[in-house]
Amino acid sequence: MKEVKLFLGPQHPGMHGNYSVHMYVDGDIIKKARPTPGFLHRGFEKLMERRLWMGNLALIPRICVVEPDINEMVYAQGIETLANVEVPEKAHWIRMLILEMARLAIHIMGLGGIGGPTGMYTITYWAIAQRDLILDLFEEITGARVYHMYIVPGGVRKQLPVGILDKVSKLLDELDVKIPEYKELALKHPIIHKRIKDNIMLPADVVWELGVTGIGMRSAIGKEYDLRKVQPYARYDQVEFDVPIANYSDGLTRMNTKYKEIFQSIRILRQVIEKMPKEGEVRTRVSTGSALRWTVPAGMVYSAIESSRGEYGYFIVSDGKEMPYRIAVRGASFPQGLLGIEKYLVGHRIDDASLWMDTMGVCSPEIDR
Amino acid sequence: MNERKSFFAPVKAWKYLLRRPVTILKKDIFENPREGSDMYRGFHQNDWDKCVGCGTCESICPTNAISMVEIASLEIEDGKKNERPGFDYGRCSFCALCVDICVSDSLKMSKEYLHLSKDAESFYFIPDINGIHNNKAKQGYVRDETSELLDLVRVKMEHEDVSRKNSFIEIVKGYSMEMALAESARCVECGICTDTCPAHMNIPEYIRSIYENDLKGAITHLYKTNPLSNVCGRICTHLCEGACSLAIRGEAISIRWLKRYIVDNTPMEDYEEAVLSFVTEPVNGKVGIVGSGPSGLSAAYYLRTLGYEVDVYEQRAIPGGVISYGGPEYRLPEASVQKDISMIEKTGVNFITNTKVGTDITLAQLEEKYDAVFLGIGFSLSRKLNIPGNDHGDVEYAIPFLAQTRDYLRDVSKMPDIHEKVVVIGGGNVAFDVARTLLRLQIEKYGKADVKMASLEHRDILPADLEELEEGEEEGIIGSFGYGPEEIVIKNNKIVGLKVNKVLSIFDEDNNFNPSYDKSDSHVIEATQVYISTGQMPEYDMITDEIKEKMEIVRGKIITAENGQIVNVPWLFAGGDIVRGPDIINGVANGHDSAVGIDKYLQSKKK
Numbered sequence: 001m002k003e004v005k006l007f008l009g010p011q012h013p014g015m016h017g018n019y020s021v022h023m024y025v026d027g028d029i030i031k032k033a034r035p036t037p038g039f040l041h042r043g044f045e046k047l048m049e050r051r052l053w054m055g056n057l058a059l060i061p062r063i064c065v066v067e068p069d070i071n072e073m074v075y076a077q078g079i080e081t082l083a084n085v086e087v088p089e090k091a092h093w094i095r096m097l098i099l100e101m102a103r104l105a106i107h108i109m110g111l112g113g114i115g116g117p118t119g120m121y122t123i124t125y126w127a128i129a130q131r132d133l134i135l136d137l138f139e140e141i142t143g144a145r146v147y148h149m150y151i152v153p154g155g156v157r158k159q160l161p162v163g164i165l166d167k168v169s170k171l172l173d174e175l176d177v178k179i180p181e182y183k184e185l186a187l188k189h190p191i192i193h194k195r196i197k198d199n200i201m202l203p204a205d206v207v208w209e210l211g212v213t214g215i216g217m218r219s220a221i222g223k224e225y226d227l228r229k230v231q232p233y234a235r236y237d238q239v240e241f242d243v244p245i246a247n248y249s250d251g252l253t254r255m256n257t258k259y260k261e262i263f264q265s266i267r268i269l270r271q272v273i274e275k276m277p278k279e280g281e282v283r284t285r286v287s288t289g290s291a292l293r294w295t296v297p298a299g300m301v302y303s304a305i306e307s308s309r310g311e312y313g314y315f316i317v318s319d320g321k322e323m324p325y326r327i328a329v330r331g332a333s334f335p336q337g338l339l340g341i342e343k344y345l346v347g348h349r350i351d352d353a354s355l356w357m358d359t360m361g362v363c364s365p366e367i368d369r
Numbered sequence: 370m371n372e373r374k375s376f377f378a379p380v381k382a383w384k385y386l387l388r389r390p391v392t393i394l395k396k397d398i399f400e401n402p403r404e405g406s407d408m409y410r411g412f413h414q415n416d417w418d419k420c421v422g423c424g425t426c427e428s429i430c431p432t433n434a435i436s437m438v439e440i441a442s443l444e445i446e447d448g449k450k451n452e453r454p455g456f457d458y459g460r461c462s463f464c465a466l467c468v469d470i471c472v473s474d475s476l477k478m479s480k481e482y483l484h485l486s487k488d489a490e491s492f493y494f495i496p497d498i499n500g501i502h503n504n505k506a507k508q509g510y511v512r513d514e515t516s517e518l519l520d521l522v523r524v525k526m527e528h529e530d531v532s533r534k535n536s537f538i539e540i541v542k543g544y545s546m547e548m549a550l551a552e553s554a555r556c557v558e559c560g561i562c563t564d565t566c567p568a569h570m571n572i573p574e575y576i577r578s579i580y581e582n583d584l585k586g587a588i589t590h591l592y593k594t595n596p597l598s599n600v601c602g603r604i605c606t607h608l609c610e611g612a613c614s615l616a617i618r619g620e621a622i623s624i625r626w627l628k629r630y631i632v633d634n635t636p637m638e639d640y641e642e643a644v645l646s647f648v649t650e651p652v653n654g655k656v657g658i659v660g661s662g663p664s665g666l667s668a669a670y671y672l673r674t675l676g677y678e679v680d681v682y683e684q685r686a687i688p689g690g691v692i693s694y695g696g697p698e699y700r701l702p703e704a705s706v707q708k709d710i711s712m713i714e715k716t717g718v719n720f721i722t723n724t725k726v727g728t729d730i731t732l733a734q735l736e737e738k739y740d741a742v743f744l745g746i747g748f749s750l751s752r753k754l755n756i757p758g759n760d761h762g763d764v765e766y767a768i769p770f771l772a773q774t775r776d777y778l779r780d781v782s783k784m785p786d787i788h789e790k791v792v793v794i795g796g797g798n799v800a801f802d803v804a805r806t807l808l809r810l811q812i813e814k815y816g817k818a819d820v821k822m823a824s825l826e827h828r829d830i831l832p833a834d835l836e837e838l839e840e841g842e843e844e845g846i847i848g849s850f851g852y853g854p855e856e857i858v859i860k861n862n863k864i865v866g867l868k869v870n871k872v873l874s875i876f877d878e879d880n881n882f883n884p885s886y887d888k889s890d891s892h893v894i895e896a897t898q899v900y901i902s903t904g905q906m907p908e909y910d911m912i913t914d915e916i917k918e919k920m921e922i923v924r925g926k927i928i929t930a931e932n933g934q935i936v937n938v939p940w941l942f943a944g945g946d947i948v949r950g951p952d953i954i955n956g957v958a959n960g961h962d963s964a965v966g967i968d969k970y971l972q973s974k975k976k
């Protein structure tokens with residue numbers, strides 16, 4: 001047998017972010033896979049120890065580029081727990097608005113991502129364009145398109161701009177019409193079925209072995225394990241939504257679950273718009289003094305939320321000074337993106353590798369952090 | 370069948386061929402760019418008129434993109450630096466924390482997001498109000514109350530309530546540890562206060578030491594520039610707080626009270642160790658100091674740190690000058706003064722009290738005995754007031770009265786002879802010291818008080834601090850502010866009152882002191898004793914004519930070279946009130962400067 005070594009990424013249209021897999025192939029079949037992280041390693045965790053509590057706000061969104069807000073949320077939530085600060089009611093609802101919009105943006109992009117490795121580029125372009133329309137709203141709310149730096153310890157950074165909720169409503173109405181077309185185009189298409197149906201399996205025992213959470217877990221074990229349900233944060237306990245589940249996790253099931261989650265996010269957003277308090281503060285102070293000298297009481301906390309890819313958490317240790325003592329990040333796609341590729345990509349065909357990255361929902365910077 | 374239908378489903382997407390695309394045409398990116406949102410965090414704009422160059426943006430910047438650049442064309446004013454922030458857009462992450470923390474509200478961000486250039490240098494930019502492309506781009510992100518990153522409200526200082534007037538208890542209670550930590554956390558370490566302080570105290574450094582709960586370190590910072598920190602922590606004129614960059618939008622840091630917190634709360638061993646750590650062996654020479662007021666004490670301390678043997682001559686029984694015999698006990702308790710003086714004494718300074726230079730020992734003898742002499746004799750005489758009746762026996766002057774009161778409270782003198790009804794002429798801090806001291810003594814002696822004041826200045830332009838006016842009135846002082854004295858009314862050889870007229874203006878057209886009155890609006894303030902507190906002046910009797918001829922004295926003040934040296938009398942240095950006018954912190958600064966000057970002079974002589 002002759003082995004050939006192929007590089008998938010870091011510069012490859014089928015790769016998600018700057019990440020690489022070295023594949024040792026025999027014919028079309030992958031015999032050995034070596035995930036090669038580190039292209040995006042900037043030492044986030046170490047850098048955070050050298051930044052002010054507030055200064056970290058500029059750093060943390062970069063740990064997951066496409067869904068940056070989860071970083072802000074877990075960071076803020078952890079600090080609020082340590083400082084024992086109550087966030088204003090309205091801020092909770094604004095945070096849910098931001099988080100669900102971000103989930104929409106990344107889910108739509110992920111749905112479109114399937115177009116790359118399968119040759120259905122139309123849906124990719126649609127998804128990118130649709131995401132940009134959501135980013136337009138982010139720009140209005142937060143002042144930036146990608147790195148919002150909006151959810152801050154103690155609440156959110158600014159009041160919502162006037163009339164923004166109507167614009168969000170309009171967007172949701174548009175998505176209601178538009179998203180089913182994605183299904184028509186891709187998820188129902190026989191060619192795509194050929195590629196991902198009964199392929200790229202994630203059996204329940206692998207879920208437990210690797211510690212996969214999120215869509216991967218829910219589509220494999222049939223349990224509604226979603227932090228928004230089992231350990232509600234913000235005001236998720238006050239909105240109604242379903243957690244789509246399945247008992248057979250192939251690529252197609254996971255894409256279908258993602259598709260269903262989009263509509264649940266839309267449902268949550270509609271309730272957020274309706275139930276959000278019209279008036280009220282959106283931020284409280286977590287510490288006295290100027291931001292240059294904000295401190296967080298000594299202690300440690302694990303703060304986690306449900307990201308689009310599963311449980312996303314920060315373990316924060318404070319020694320009571322102006323900078324964190326230590327922050328460790330639990331990247332949601334670390335298990336399937338790093339461990340899973342090494343062990344379970346073996347036996348798949350070369351062209352399945354990109355589909356693995358997409359259907360498993362891998363965000364490479366959170367592996368590198 | 371179903372599968373075939375799905376296979377051709379993508380054909381539906383063709384309908385979008387006829388619709389308007391959401392993408393922007395390339396030409397529109399450059400020629401007609403889409404406008405950023407109202408809150409867009411684009412390139413910076415900085416209003417140079419508002420910016421004070423404090424560098425807080427530089428401190429908060431998480432990516433070190435901001436550096437403060439000295440702008441030579443800008444003038445340095447009190448409360449402003451001639452520096453402005455420069456931005457490295459290769460590093461900037463457009464987080465806008467700099468905008469949120471800007472103390473002067475000068476920094477904003479525009480809606481612009483495009484900058485294309487082959488010139489890498491152009492990505493480093495010092496923005497003014499017109500922004501990076503000099504096109505007055507529309508404003509984007511601005512700070513508001515929600516995104517505020519400063520703490521603009523100072524920690525409230527507790528004061529004794531009005532029953533304080535029954536004793537000489539200190540009015541200001543001082544900060545507790547929690548309060549001091551909270552107050553110190555507000556500081557942004559811009560250092561504008563340091564530039565403004567006459568003594569250039571290391572204010573941000575000692576506030577940081579408080580924040581880090583390192584009081585010994587704080588004392589070390591204090592004594593680098595001010596050996597009278599107990600006194601200045603209580604009665605300094607705190608020019609620093611006027612310049613504090615936080616005062617632009619909010620309340621200044623309580624710098625004076627934080628200083629007081631340090632000196633009051635440092636354990637004595639740490640305190641002493643920090644103070645004495647600067648002192649060296651007296652091997653360089655001998656210096657005589659005339660007068661033990663703030664400037665003399667300051668000069669003495671720093672000369673000891675520079676290795677000189679120091680003798681301080683004081684005409685009164687205890688050293689300290691104005692701090693021992695001037696400031697009233699309720700502002701400046703005896704223990705604080707003694708703490709400062711005893712620390713200086715511990716450095717090895719030799720005090721020769723009850724010795725008046727000029728009578729007990731002459732300046733010529735001092736010249737003989739010492740390598741250099743420092744004059745810090747202060748303004749020790751009260752300025753006379755030329756109105757009819759001023760020669761009456763019941764007309765008293767501020768300085769001797771305050772001195773006697775301090776001695777009375779030390780149990781070394783009898784109580785000043787005060788009447789039941791008194792009037793104080795003057796509107797400065799000293800006049801209020803006199804009035805409020807009188808009030809306390811009256812309550813002690815008569816059980817009730819009747820103190821009135823008259824000053825040329827209207828209450829809005831009173832030279833005294835606002836807190837003096839407010840607290841004084843709260844204690845029951847009744848002022849005729851804006852009424853100038855015409856005469857002391859005497860009947861049967863006894864004072865019955867002070868006749869005052871409404872003041873129209875204090876200065877004439879040439880800006881000379883020449884008050885004009887509206888004589889139709891006058892009244893007589895009832896009193897049997899009049900206290901005059903309309904200024905102080907120096908006493909130069911000790912200086913022989915021979916030396917005086919070589920000196921230049923303008924309006925009572927001695928003109929000196931830098932470092933306090935008197936040009937034609939090189940062995941003689943002067944500082945404090947007689948050089949810069951009455952203010953304790955000026956005296957401290959002068960004393961320090963002169964110590965350095967004396968060292969320079971004596972070392973250069975050795976060569």
